[in-house]
Each structure stands twice: as structure tokens, then as C-alpha cells.
Amino acid sequence: MRLVLAEDHALLRDGLIRILQAGGFEIIAAVDNAPELDQALADPAAEAAVLDVRLYPSFTDEGLRAAVTARERRPGFPVMVLSQYVEHLYARELLASGDGAIGYLLKDRVSDVAEFVDGVRRVIAGGTVIDPEVIASIMAKRPEEPVDRLTAREAEVLALMAEGRSNAAIAAALFVTEKAVAKHTNSIFTKLDLPVDIDDNRRVRAVLAWLRV
Amino acid sequence: MTEQTLVPERLSGPGGRGSPGAPEGPDRLKLTGYAFLQVLLAVPTLLFFLVSVIGGVLAVAWVGLAMLFVAIPASRWIANRHRAIASRILGTPVPAEYRRPAEGAHLVDRTLTWARDPMTWRDLAWALVSLTVGFTISLLTVLLLVVVVTGALWWYGVEPIMRCRARIDLALLSYGHAERLEQRVQVLTETRASTVDHSAAELRRIERDLHDGAQARLVAVGMSLGLAETLFESDPEQARVLIGDARATASAALRELRSVVRGIHPPVLADRGVGGAVEALALDLALPVTVTQELAGRPPAPVESAVYFAIAECLANVGKHAGAEHAWVELQHHDGRLVAVVGDDGHGGADPNGGTGMRGVMRRLAAFDGTMAVSSPDRGPTLITLEVPCALSSPRTTPS
Numbered sequence: 001m002r003l004v005l006a007e008d009h010a011l012l013r014d015g016l017i018r019i020l021q022a023g024g025f026e027i028i029a030a031v032d033n034a035p036e037l038d039q040a041l042a043d044p045a046a047e048a049a050v051l052d053v054r055l056y057p058s059f060t061d062e063g064l065r066a067a068v069t070a071r072e073r074r075p076g077f078p079v080m081v082l083s084q085y086v087e088h089l090y091a092r093e094l095l096a097s098g099d100g101a102i103g104y105l106l107k108d109r110v111s112d113v114a115e116f117v118d119g120v121r122r123v124i125a126g127g128t129v130i131d132p133e134v135i136a137s138i139m140a141k142r143p144e145e146p147v148d149r150l151t152a153r154e155a156e157v158l159a160l161m162a163e164g165r166s167n168a169a170i171a172a173a174l175f176v177t178e179k180a181v182a183k184h185t186n187s188i189f190t191k192l193d194l195p196v197d198i199d200d201n202r203r204v205r206a207v208l209a210w211l212r213v
Numbered sequence: 214m215t216e217q218t219l220v221p222e223r224l225s226g227p228g229g230r231g232s233p234g235a236p237e238g239p240d241r242l243k244l245t246g247y248a249f250l251q252v253l254l255a256v257p258t259l260l261f262f263l264v265s266v267i268g269g270v271l272a273v274a275w276v277g278l279a280m281l282f283v284a285i286p287a288s289r290w291i292a293n294r295h296r297a298i299a300s301r302i303l304g305t306p307v308p309a310e311y312r313r314p315a316e317g318a319h320l321v322d323r324t325l326t327w328a329r330d331p332m333t334w335r336d337l338a339w340a341l342v343s344l345t346v347g348f349t350i351s352l353l354t355v356l357l358l359v360v361v362v363t364g365a366l367w368w369y370g371v372e373p374i375m376r377c378r379a380r381i382d383l384a385l386l387s388y389g390h391a392e393r394l395e396q397r398v399q400v401l402t403e404t405r406a407s408t409v410d411h412s413a414a415e416l417r418r419i420e421r422d423l424h425d426g427a428q429a430r431l432v433a434v435g436m437s438l439g440l441a442e443t444l445f446e447s448d449p450e451q452a453r454v455l456i457g458d459a460r461a462t463a464s465a466a467l468r469e470l471r472s473v474v475r476g477i478h479p480p481v482l483a484d485r486g487v488g489g490a491v492e493a494l495a496l497d498l499a500l501p502v503t504v505t506q507e508l509a510g511r512p513p514a515p516v517e518s519a520v521y522f523a524i525a526e527c528l529a530n531v532g533k534h535a536g537a538e539h540a541w542v543e544l545q546h547h548d549g550r551l552v553a554v555v556g557d558d559g560h561g562g563a564d565p566n567g568g569t570g571m572r573g574v575m576r577r578l579a580a581f582d583g584t585m586a587v588s589s590p591d592r593g594p595t596l597i598t599l600e601v602p603c604a605l606s607s608p609r610t611t612p613s
Contacts, residue, residue, distance in 0.1 A: 009429045011462065015436035022440065059421070084428050111435025113443045 001124060002045055005030040006037045006063055007052040007082070012107070016050065019110065023117035034062035041070045048078040048124045052107075053090070064090055071097040078124045082107050088211075091134045095211055100204040103129035103164070119164065127164035128207050135159050138211060149191045157184040162207040239301055241368065244375045247298045248354035251378070254291055255348045261288045262340040278324060285327050292336050295343070295382050302379040307387050331392065339385035350378045408580040411573060422473045430466035434459045478518060486511045487521050491542055494525055500532050506544035510605035512551050516581050520553055520601060523574040523585070527555040527597050530570065535559025535595060546605050553599040561593035574599075 003025045007013040010032070017027055029040035033056035041049060049070065051063040067079040080103035081094060091104050103123040109131065110116045119129045150158065153174075160170045167185065171178040185203070192209045194202050239247070264284035271277025289311065296307040311333075314326040327333050354374050357367035388396070441455035474480070482490035488506035495502035511517060524542060531540045537559030545552045565571050565587040575585050583601035 009425065009433075011433040012429055012436065015433055015440070019436060019440055022443070054424070084424055084432065107432040108435055110432065111439035113436075113439040116439075 002026045002028045002047045003120075004028060004037070004040045004043075004046045004049040005051075006032070006040075006049070006055060006066070008032040008055050008059070009052075012052075016110065019113050019117065020050065020120070022113075023120070025120070032056060034066060037062070037066050038069075041066060041073075048080070048120070050080045050082065050120065053081060053083040061090070064093065067094060067102075068097045071102075076101050076126070078126070079103070080105065080120050080123050080129070082110070086131045086133050088134055088137050091130055092211055095128070095130075095208050099208075100126045100128050104134065105129065105131045106133055122164040128162060128204050129164040130162045130207070130211070132159075132163065134211075135162055150188060154184050154188050154191070157181060158188055158206060158210055161185070161188075161203055162210065241371045244302065244371050245354055245358050245367075247302070248351040248371075248375060248378075251295065251298070251343075251351040252348065252355060254294060255344060255351075257287065258291050258340050259344055261291065262337065262344070265337065265340075272324065278320060281324060281327070282320075285333065288336055288340065292339060292386055295339075296386050299379040299382040299386070302375055303383060305383075307383055310388060331388075335385055335388075339382065342381060342385060347378055347381060350374060350381075354378075404576075404579040404582075407576040411576050411580075414573075419473060419477060422469075422476065426469035426473065427466045430462050430469060434462045434466065437462065479521070482518065482521050487517045487524075488544055490521050491524050491544065494521075494528065495542070498528060498532060500528075500537060501539050502528065503539070503541040504544075505541070508544055508546050508551075508605065510607045512546075512601070512603045512605055516551065516583075516601050516603045519577045519581060519583070520551060520599060523578060523599050524553055524555055526570045526574045527599075530563070530568070531555070531557045531559065531595075534563070535561075535593075537593075537595075549602055549604065551601045551603050551605075555597045555599070557593070557595050559593050559595060561589045561591050561595050563587055563589035563595045563597075565597075 001024070003020060005013065005016055005020065005027050007016055007030075013030055013032065017030055020027060028043070028045060029036075031037050031040055035057075037051070037055065040046065049067070051067055053061055053063040055062040055066075063081060063083075067081055071077050071079060075098050078101040079094075081090075082105055083090070084107050086104065086106050094102050094104050101123055103119055105116070105119060109119070123129055156174065157170055160173055165173065167178050167181045171181045174181070185206075188206050189202050192206055194205050194209070261284045264280050265288055268277045268280030268284055272281060289309070293309050296309055300307040309332075312326055312330040314323045318326065354367075354371055357363045357370060437455045437459035441452040441459070444452040444455065479490055479493075481493045485493070486508070488504070488508055491506070492504045495504050512520070528540065528542070531537055535557045537557035540555070540557040543552075543554040543556075565575070565585065571585075578585055578599060578601060581601045581603065583599065586598045586600075587595070588598075589595040
């Protein structure tokens with residue numbers, strides 16, 4: 001799997017290259033600024049990207065915008081966005097840029113190497129990986145939305161779904177059977193008014209509905 | 214903006230500054246001398262008043278401008294003589310608060326600065342009054358002495374009469390209470406805006422420093438340790454190297470944090486005050502710096518911090534640009550002002566408006582009504598004087 005990597009801090013760039021290479025990815029470009037990132041993303045050989053939010057020249061949200069642009073050009077292009085702080089707002093913008101194949105994590109999560117590499121794989125497989133911090137901030141709010149109809153257990157399942165986990169993984173995390181998880185997910189889909197026919201994307205849509213609250 | 218409001222030049226009498234309300238003014242003969250001088254000055258006053266008015270009317274043509282360029286400075290000179298006399302008689306300073314045109318301003322800009330300066334119009338009004346009422350008063354004083362029979366009247370009258378004249382001049386030639394308040398509001402509005410800008414920029418800088426420095430390094434520590442963890446069994450040698458990296462990065466992060474803290478508020482500034490902090494700063498510089506301080510107490514913390522960073526910026530500039538072999542810092546407090554002088558024996562030619570650093574210093578000092586003056590002739594020496602009005606608190610007597 002060929003990746004484009006953008007990270008302006010040399011130390012972190014080296015660390016990420018080592019971790020991703022050890023995880024079996026090939027880094028075809030490792031850049032530290034937005035113009036070079038645009039070039040690298042234009043390369044059709046790139047299959048996915050791992051991007052830092054702040055990059056040269058303005059050190060604001062170049063990485064985020066590059067991710068959204070790349071996904072406009074190539075719908076479904078997997079992007080994992082890393083940042084030193086996470087914002088609900090940014091998560092929403094990333095999720096709105098297409099169904100799935102998106103990740104948004106705090107840089108700290110990289111230190112759990114296996115989990116991080118697994119997250120990148122899940123994003124490339126079309127999953128959604130959102131940082132628990134964002135999820136916690138959404139949990140803390142109490143808006144009057146369809147998600148309010150979810151039971152506590154269903155909300156838990158949805159939170160794990162937002163982290164890009166499969167039913168099996170959720171079952172393991174909650175110490176229940178996969179069948180029970182399937183029951184919860186179906187109930188979530190019903191409560192969030194998600195139709196059955198687009199089953200593949202329903203998980204992502206459920207997460208979206210939840211994050212947009 | 215082409216005009217700059219600067220610190221007014223002080224024209225004060227002998228007993229002016231420092232001892233207002235000095236009991237004894239000039240003696241009777243001296244007062245009469247002033248009156249005589251004022252009578253004489255009435256002639257050029259009239260002349261330049263007329264030239265100013267005609268020049269003002271004709272200002273659209275070059276000839277009018279030329280007339281103004283003669284008449285305005287001359288009128289100001291005359292007005293300044295009257296200010297000096299009024300100041301001596303009343304024993305209070307009568308400052309000449311003219312706006313100065315910006316350095317190298319165009320002819321038209323200079324004229325506009327004059328036209329916009331309320332003091333120019335006050336001068337004109339004063340000319341009218343001084344040519345009529347003022348002239349009469351001064352002439353009367355002189356005549357009372359010259360005509361010997363009125364000697365008694367002169368003896369008792371000269372002082373009140375001349376004080377009356379001086380009060381009229383003072384009222385016209387210096388700003389009234391409301392105008393001063395207006396000017397003060399203007400200055401406060403400007404300095405407040407720039408203080409807010411300055412603090413916002415500082416916060417942004419601190420956020421950037423933390424984000425790019427300590428925070429990024431701590432993430433790197435996490436990455437190295439994470440990788441080491443995965444390699445522990447398969448490649449212990451590599452894992453050991455990674456843990457070594459992590460340790461080095463962790464100390465670098467700590468160093469970064471310390472430098473950020475120093476940039477916000479140096480611990481030594483909190484402990485020892487501005488004098489001690491400047492001494493500590495001097496020790497860290499490659500250039501030899503002599504610090505002399507005569508502070509009986511400590512200025513308020515915000516002033517202390519502003520002055521410290523101002524001195525730090527000045528010394529950093531000396532190190533970068535001055536080509537100096539030696540620099541010195543003097544800290545004093547007198548007449549309710551903290552005065553810091555930063556000097557160096559470099560090649561001079563420093564431009565206070567040259568860098569963002571110095572402008573930042575000026576803005577930060579301005580928030581406390583402080584000023585910065587730069588004297589930097591070619592071939593040096595450069596002297597930068599920072600002044601901030603403030604009181605000193607008595608030295609802390611903490612039990613140690």
C-alpha cells in the first residue's frame with residue numbers, strides 16, 4: 001500500500017515513516033509543506049494519505065483542506081488526518097467530505113503503534129476512525145436529536161463504531177456476543193432512520209448522523 | 214498619518230519644573246523689562262500675523278505657501294518667547310505643544326500638519342488678543358515707570374498687571390482642560406488598541422511555541438516508546454536505541470518548556486525584579502554587559518515585565534547589529550519615573566522604526582505611558598532611553 005505522508009516536524013516525520021514502514025506500508029512521498037503535498041496527492045500512484053493538519057506556509061489547517069480537496073478529486077480516497085489537538089468542527093468537515101475512508105486522530109495515538117497502524121488499515125479499507133476525544137466531547141453534549149433516542153448501550157456501540165470497529169471487535173470490547181451487537185446496530189439504524197438498502201454505508205452514516213449532532 | 218504627536222518640548226522658567234508655585238517671581242524692573250520686550254514684539258507679531266493670514270488665503274498658489282513657510286515658524290518663535298515670559302512670571306511651565314511633521318515630510322504635508330494643529334489656530338487668536346489687550350497692558354506697565362509721577366502706581370501695580378497679561382497668554386498659548394482630556398483619550402485609545410494587538414500576537418506566539426516545540430517533542434517521545442514496545446522481543450537492540458532517543462527528546466521537550474516559560478515571565482524576574490533579571494540576562498550574552506542599578510524598591514509587576522523585555526530586545530539588537538565590544542544598562546528611578554538606559558559602543562545608526570521587535574517594545578511601553586528615545590549617531594555610541602512613570606514599592610522583606 002503506497003502512502004503519502006505530510007508532517008512538518010522533522011522528528012515526528014521520521015517517527016511516522018519508521019512506524020508506517022514497520023507496519024508494512026510504502027511511503028512514496030514524505031513532505032513538510034502544503035505545495036509539495038498538493039503535488040504528491042496529484043500523483044495517481046498514491047493510494048492513501050497520512051496528513052498533519054498544520055503545515056507550511058500558514059501553519060493553520062493546510063492538511064485538513066488538502067484532505068478535503070483530495071477527496072473531492074478522488075472520491076473515497078483514504079485519508080488519515082493527525083493533529084496535536086482535535087476539534088469536533090474539523091471532524092465534521094472531514095466526515096462530510098465523503099462516506100468513509102477517513103480518519104482523524106490525535107498525534108498521541110500514534111504511540112500505540114499497533115492500534116495506530118490498525119487504524120490506518122481500517123481507513124484504507126473504507127472505515128471511519130475518529131479520535132475518542134472527539135467522541136467524548138460529543139457525548140458530553142446533550143442535544144435534542146434522533147441519537148437521543150438511543151439507549152446507553154446503543155450509544156456505546158455507536159461510539160465504538162465511530163472508531164471504525166467491526167461488530168466482532170465491538171462485541172469483544174463490550175464483552176457481549178456478536179449477535180447482541182448486531183441487534184444493537186440494527187436498532188441504531190432504525191432509530192436513526194437509515195434505510196436498509198445501502199447496508200455497506202449504514203455504519204458510516206450512523207456515525208455521521210451522530211457526529212453532526 | 215503624516216503627523217506625529219510627540220512629547221512636548223518644555224519651555225520652563227527658572228523655577229518652573231520641580232518647584233511649581235515658587236513664591237517669588239521676577240522683580241519689578243524685570244517685569245517691566247518683559248513688558249517692554251512684549252511691546253517691541255508687537256510689531257513683528259502684527260507683521261507675521263498679517264503674512265500668515267494672507268499666506269493662508271493664497272495657500273493654493275506657491276506664493277502663499279512660501280509666505281506660510283516664513284510666517285508660521287516666525288510666529289511660533291514669537292509665541293514661544295511669550296510662553297517663556299509667562300512661565301517665568303507665573304512660575305509654572307508653559308509647554309509649546311506643536312505637532313511635529315513626520316521626518317522628511319513633503320512641503321504640502323508640512324502645511325497640512327500646521328493647518329491641522331489646533332495650536333496654530335490658538336497662536337493666531339493669541340496674536341489678535343496680544344496686539345490689542347496684551348499690547349495695551351504691556352504698554353501701560355512701561356508708561357507707568359517712564360512717567361515718573363506714576364511711580365507709586367508702578368510700584369504697586371506692575372506685578373498684578375503683568376500677572377494678568379501672563380494669565381491671558383497662558384490661557385491662549387496652552388491647551389485647556391477639555392482639549393487635554395481629548396488628547397489623552399486619543400492617546401489612550403491608540404495605546405489600548407495596540408496593547409490588545411500586542412497581547413493577541415504574544416498569545417499566538419506562545420501557542421505556536423508550545424505546539425511546535427514541547428508538544429511535538431512529547432508526541433515524538435510517545436512514538437519512539439511505542440515503536441520500542443513493538444520491537445522489544447524481535448529487535449531488543451533497536452528498541453534500546455529508540456528508548457535512548459525518547460529520553461533525549463523528553464529532555465529537549467523540557468528545555469523547550471523552560472524557554473517558553475522564560476519568554477512569558479522569566480522566573481528570575483519574579484524572584485529578583487528587573488535589576489536582577491537584567492543582570493542574569495547579561496550573563497547569558499556573548500557580549501560583555503555592565504549593569505548598574507539604583508532601585509530602592511520594585512516597580513509594579515507589569516511595568517517590570519515590560520521594561521525587562523524592552524531591555525532584552527535592546528540587548529538582543531546590540532548583539533545582532535551594533536558590532537559593539539561593550540554594552541551597559543543603567544536602571545534608575547527618579548521623579549516618579551523608572552529610567553533605563555541601554556548603551557553600546559558599536560557603530561551607531563540604529564533605527565528605532567527598523568524592526569518589528571523595537572516597535573513591539575514601544576507599543577508595550579506605551580501601554581504604561583512609557584517612552585523610548587534613541588540616540589544613535591554614525592560611529593556610535595548608541596543610547597536607548599526607556600522611561601516609564603511608576604512608583605516603586607518598598608523592597609520586600611520576606612523572611613528567608
